[in-house]
Amino acid sequence: MDAITERIFTETSLETTTNDDPSLLAIILDVSPQGWYNLRNTITLVDVAKSLLVFLNSHLSLNNSNQVAFLASSPLKSEFFYPHPNAKSTTVENSRISAGMYRQFKNVNEVIIEELIKFLELTSKQESLHKVNNRHSTITGAISMALTYTNRILTLDQSITTTMASAMTTASMNKSGNASSGSSGNISTTSATPMKSRILIVSASDSDDNLNYIPLMNCIFTAQKLKVSIDIAKLGFKNSSYLQQASDATNGVYLHIEDPRGIIQVLSTAFFIEPSLRPYVILPTNTQVNYKASCFLTKKPVDLGYVCSVCLCIMSKIPEDARCPACASDFDKKIIQSLLRDPQVAPKKKRKIGDIAKEDGEEPNKNGEGDLV
Structure with a gap:
């Protein structure tokens, strides 16, 4: 253990390990009824949602510029909970500052809880009417929505960073008196490191048959291009080979949580590490990936x-x-x-008795040289 810690402190400098860049965390909660019904005696969906809210608040507390997103996936559709598609959400408008609680924590908690209750009620009504038991999972659609939002945030962050860098460079040159020297064409605007992003999928479904493989592979290729890690917190009794592939291909973390009652401990340890710090931490790996x-x-x-x-x-x-x-x-x-x-079975080639005798080292029979066997 001492050798590992000494090597980290000697081979890495403070500039490479210290990173205060903002990070985007997108959580996808699979609310498929069959998977959560199998876990009814162990943990409920409400308890998992509360643990995820604590995880989101912890992520926001690390950096004032950190951002979060929350999506839900059901056999019917996928939907954004936070940030709410409607900018004038009644929950956000009516949210008040409470003593001893950060306002952003309160906004995130209220919006997600309110939208989750509405989503579950709507899903239960539609399933009872249409009896959608054989529908395919929409978790690939939720991943596509999360990647689209990530791409928009990363593009917006890059444009803001570049504008701020150019403005700071121009201001510094004006202050030093070099702006009128005619060297404005040699201004080099250096932008900061763009925002990091990762996706966490919490699923309790034990079946891969209703998961569309080809759309999932397209999401994996997109995540690789955007450098977005896909982490998987798998509940239930069976592993998911397709989600294993998504995590392994994007350098994410896949964990099969056998005891869901300790999910808050797993979230605050294995899944709490930022992507920029993962090269310096020994992460739980899954060597037996079923491709x-x-x-x-x-x-x-x-x-x-x-x-x-x-x-x-x-x-x-x-x-x-x-x-x-x-x-x-x-x-x-x-x-x-x-x-x-x-x-087809190839026909057996007939050989002469004389050839067999030669192979055995005996003299061939003259009377039977032409016989076939």
């Missing part, structure tokens, strides 16, 4: 299938029109015939 893919046609996991050579689309069976369902490329007919051909 099982899903069929583009049947949407089911595939152990052995076919792959399009143009777009790498995975199929469990060859389409009837002999065209790729993703890129519409025509498959080679000869290759399809060879793939669809039934296995």
